[in-house]
Amino acid sequence: MFGGMAKAIFGSSNDRYVKSLGKIVNQIGSFEPSLEAMSDEELSGQTQRFRDRLEAGEELDDLLPEAFATVREASRRVLGQRHYDVQLIGGIVIHRGEIAEMRTGEGKTLMATLACYLNALPGTGVHVVTVNDYLARRDAEWMGQVYNFLGLTVGVIVPNLQEDQRRAAYAADITYGTNNEFGFDYLRDNMKYDREQMVHRPFNFAIVDEVDSILIDEARTPLIISGPTDDKSELYMRMDVIVKQLVPDDYEVDEKQRSIILTEDGTEKTERMLEAAGLLQGSNLYDYENTQVVHHLNQALRAIAIFKRDTDYIVKDGKVVIIDEFTGRMMDGRRWSDGLHQAVEAKEGVQIEPENQTLASITFQNYFRMYPKLSGMTGTAATEAQEFYDIYKMNVVTIPTNVPVQRIDQEDEFYKNTLDKFGAIAKAIKAQADKGQPVLVGTVSIEKSELLSDFLTKIGTKHNVLNARFHESEAHIVAQAGRAGAVTIATNMAGRGTDIQLGGNLEFRVEDELRDMPEGPERDAAIERIRAEIAVEKQQVLEAGGLFVLGTERHESRRIDNQLRGRSGRQGDPGLSRFYLCLEDDLLRIFGPDTLFAKMMNSNLADGEAIGSRWLSKAIETAQKKVEARNYEQRKQVVEYDDVMNDQRKVIYEQRNDIMDADSVDDIVVDMRAETVNAMVADSCPPNTYPEQWDVAALKARVQDVLGLEPDIDAWLNEDQVDPEMLEERIQAAADAAIAAKAAELPGDTWNRVQKSIMIQNLDHHWKEHLATLDALRAVIHLRAYAQKTPINEYKQEAFALFQRMLDAIREDVTKTLAHAEFMMSPQDMPDFPELPRMPDIFTTHIDPLTGEDDSNDIDAGYGLVTTRLAPMQYIAPADDAETLGGDPAEWEGRVSRNAPCPCGSGNKYKHCHGAL
Template sequence: MGLFSKVIGTHSEREVKRVIPIVDKIESLEPEMEKLSDEELRGKTAEFKKRLADKETLDDILPEAYAVVREASKRTIGLRHFRVQLIGGVILHQGRITEMRTGEGKTLVSTLPAYLNALEGKGVHIVTVNDYLAKRDAEWMGQIHEFLGLTVGVILNSMDNDERREAYNCDITYATNNELGFDYLRDNMVIYKEQLVQRDLHYAIVDEVDSVLIDEARTPLIISGSSGKSTKIYEACDNLVRQLKKGTEKELSKMDIIMKEDNNETGDYVANEKEKTVNLTEQGIKKVERFFHLENLADPENLEIQHCVNLSLRAHALMHLDKDYVVKDDQVLIVDEFTGRIMPGRRYSDGLHQAIEAKEHVKVKRESKTLATITFQNFFNKYDKKCGMTGTALTEEKEFREIYGMDVVEVPTNLPVKRIDHNDSVYKTKREKLNAIVEDIVASHEKGQPVLVGTITIDASEELSQLLKKRGIPHKVLNAKFHELEAEIIADAGQIGAVTIATNMAGRGTDIKLGEGVTELGGLKIIGTERHESRRIDNQLRGRAGRQGDPGESKFYISLEDDLMRLFGSQNLMQMFNSLGMPEGEQIQHKMLNKAIERAQKKIESNNYGIRKNLLEYDQINNEQREIIYAERRKVLDGDDMRDTIISMIDELVEKYVNMVIGDDQGPSEWNLKELNEILIPMIPVKPVTGEGCGSKQELIQNLKEEALRLYETKEAEFPEPEQIREIERVVILKVTDSRWMDHIDDM
């Protein structure tokens, strides 16, 4: 902390000070609210709505509204908002992010701004990371809102459109970010207004905001359909790639580059795990050309082969079974890199999924065509107001501010944090590290202290599980697909003698309560088996212990063979420690190591931020076009009379075709009427143009426009009700617009 911050406080401390007078006002109203009967307390909702109609603002009624929610919470679910939760609630209403530690009751905090903003009648969306939490919170916190006369809905993956519409029409709706985003895209593909499910996007409260707006923001939401392309090329490329040899790329120093030193690539291709790229060498290019009988792989007509070969190389060199994906029931299923959960229904785009299917010898499904897409950044920026809650956001404060226009305010804990965060233990090899972890778990288990072990991959959790089985340590492994089961296991992780192995992010949103006698044993012990790419996710794992003033401890074990150190740490580290001749199993302690770890994490965080920023910049172009298309589409959907628009389209088409064939300086004798008839009549079935009675090009255009209008009016007269043709026009315009828009985004 710099001298300036010490003197005037951090940004968060200053912002918290600003809301203290509002919180004092809320607290002063508590005795008054306690005296009200249930009926009188419920009646406050109608009173607030009337005051808003009489031009009072949400800020005017905030203290009283929050005091009402606090009292309703005590009466319905038996929980009273702490003072720090009131602070968090005020910050959320202001459209900002509150950083509150795990166990500080973020779920309860959300009830305050949700109730206040729902009074406007425009709908509030509370965004969670999975269906289980959406359902749990709607049932649990929904009791408060329903007691106060508001309606509460929940969107689940299994629901049909009628159920979704009903839930969105509630005052407060709980849903996952994926359901909200996909419903938005689907709403912009419907043909009839009655098929819409969402209302306007008014106010979003995003729980675990860093997970939703940062971790998942690298992957856009995509609705796709089958493209009809053959899958044979993926199998051919897979056969080819199995015959290619992986080479090594020599890293050149600045001096090598200045001296024009050659890279001397070896093998047929080189893969760079750090940059996640793979490239053919000159030798590899020649082999591809021979395999496909091509003269030059770089020719534009060979673009598809180039693309598919590159995908197959990526599938073999950069995508790993049981880390990036699993194979189950003859299907390739993606593993979420942040949670370790399997993501059914999600597929890699751009042909990568097909390349992996060919690699794993499962049925290669047809490549999909993108029908609609949006990034989470652009979707959430459509809300009139948004806010978020998380236990860890300060490390990404810059990104929240730059991309979402939201600042982060750290809210103090209700009770001081007693957790002890130990220094990292670093070992030379992965084997030595795992042995040390097992010894630590055994020692803790013998005294009854519960242990939660966080791993990064499914592979790592299963390997550790095998080692614990050999030592006879009973434990539970969590590679969860079922959130209900996951929550149950995580909730039990604080009992005496419990040993739980889970992916780093498992059980997010579920508190680990300590069993009887655990406090005396030092509380829950957290062990991280390696550092994650992001410091924030390491902090989340630590934060599972030490909730609400409980004791606890955390420790990370690292080896120089871990991906983070291998790819992003200093390359000299392993050489240096080898030269020291350290005995097997001895822990390495050096301040240079701590700096190397932090540098590696910062490097990756910066890299990932760049990926997300590039994705947003790319989607920004798409977004401007999408906004125009969707706005025009909505006008048609809302029943605007399209007659004038269609007549204008016909006029434009006539002018376009005449101008294509006839120059301004050409006289009637020079007109190529045969060509004009060939392109015009299939589109507008006028009589063949003879040019009679037309002294000029403008006269010809005017005559054709009048004839086209007569044809249109004749067609109109065939319908007994004018609305019938209007409806057909709306459907045709929507279908043609959608078809052209889908082709456009698929080409981009």
């Protein structure tokens, strides 16, 4: 009670914080008259003056008021848009590394220019992260006018850029791009063999647009770069034979979680069969060495006992094709991951396609936490404020609107079933559209959009359907969603980032209708005609009540509902929002108090009848909070597991960079050799033992195998004062001498380059194998919970032990490779040796949590639209040409990568050109 009274009197902590920024806003305003009096040249010269002041020791905060005022004036001159005071407040919040929550239509894109400009002054780079490539290009071109006027450079990162183009874009003062592109570039950089090949600069400052979508929704799934692995078909088939000998009593199935575990008797039985097949190391299935075996066994079990033919998949033309569990459609091109698809192929006796192995991966959480300063902006972040602080240490600050919100949010309407609900929705849409009110309809899936589209088609209501896939064309449609009588159906993310202006958007109409008209009086007249039409339509829409936002059901997260509502009521415009629900909605069906809902609605509602109740709306909100909490736990678990790998990833990537940067790696190689010799001697001659207890034969064999040496160890043992340290020193000295002699045979810097190349290749090979082992370990570690152990703690312990073993293996392999290397080259070839290895063919994957599709590369090389369903893996391969493939495009199928440039030379990907399905 007292807290409520204090809030009413003094305002919330957010209100007080925003109010405290008013002093800085006043300071910014005080510079306006002097800046207005400057010429364009003087105003653009401000940038160099600011940089000089930074070099003299001033801080960015000291420059903030004058720098913000400079951007405001530049924007007024270049774009004709002057920042509102609330946008200045948002700019300060972003500069401080916080999240600015601003309602839709309040000008977040323009607001970001303030913090971008200020933080770009030191020249260390600013990244602006957007949700799709269209917005990255649009914002870079649009806001780039202000930056260019002030003397800053702007780059944009989109798919299919050449390496030198990417490097140039990252070298710019301000770089726009998508979260996927930034993340994949970071991973690819750490797979390269030379610093000069890398594109990223050191991390400095990032502003994430639609921060809730990128750092929360898309952060459910990691970015993965993978590549083809060795053929393991035989292993899958042998494991399938073993699993088919088990009976239902040997395992327990959890259908809800789609998981399976062996019983005690089943484990014993399986161990004996694996031993007989020569697949088990030792006698215990769950030893370290058998992590991969357990993983393959687990997947084979799932394939046999859980995944049913003609329910989960069908076999068509000798291939296993997944059936979507929600739509019942065949999903050609999609494959289950982690070897599950291969296990099902083995079960069905069809050809086993090779799986892909993870070469590098990172979660968005760990990628963005590498920025020393991170900030964001969105219309909806307050409901997830705790997660933003817990994961990213960013506070959410709600910025007041420039003009008070006039939108009316009506109570939800509840119906018995989906058909009743959609019938009512169609009638409501028709009624509002007929009187000239524009309607924006939000759905949770493409299927629901198509269902509603059928209803509207039957009653003759014209409409547009968007599905968050064709970003550029959808931006043009959404921009006109405020026209009189327009009906637009959109899934969750469709058209996000584009302003809906009542009466229509002048810029987009001019682009759409006058694209081919040349500059001149005729075009100017046409623009004025469109401007007049928009003014008339806007008045008509205002009289009809503004934009009507209609939700066809509640989403899992309140935040997404708020995003939809926020499209209406822009800049003080009138507006209306209402959600329609029924018992068959996923949220109510899975998470609602079903017995109470069912009794109440089935007994009291006639067909087609609706009820509205604050109590029911409150119950829905409670269900949403449950789902939000569950999803947060899932994301938190993803981070917890990736944190373990992240610590190891940092070590490996730092070692790679150290090797590439070092003038000489002799010291590192000598240390590796010393530790390898130490390990060999310690294994054969344990401390505190007598010489007669040592395994001298094993030591000789190891020295011969690893170092390629045959020292007279027997003679050394006959000397006085023999001990393991003496053996270690002599073996080390012999190895050093052999390597020194080998290095002396090669001219110049060749030996150093040999060492670098071998070290990096060994590091990459073992890191790849380590990632595969960790993937397998993570897939089965939850079984430790049955032994009353915490899976994450067990994972940390085992991952650490595996990492130590990997480092030991790297040291030994590098030592062994260098010791056995032989060089038989002609003198004229020597200076160019060795060649750096070629980057492997790779796949990039980021599964969209909302659609289940791979969204890692939505746009083709010509910025056209993707017209085929994206497969889960995007293949990046060298370009093929028609000369080597033959002139007949019909012969190219199967010989050209789907994502390679088309051999015809069009510049488009093969899959969008001659390879179009």
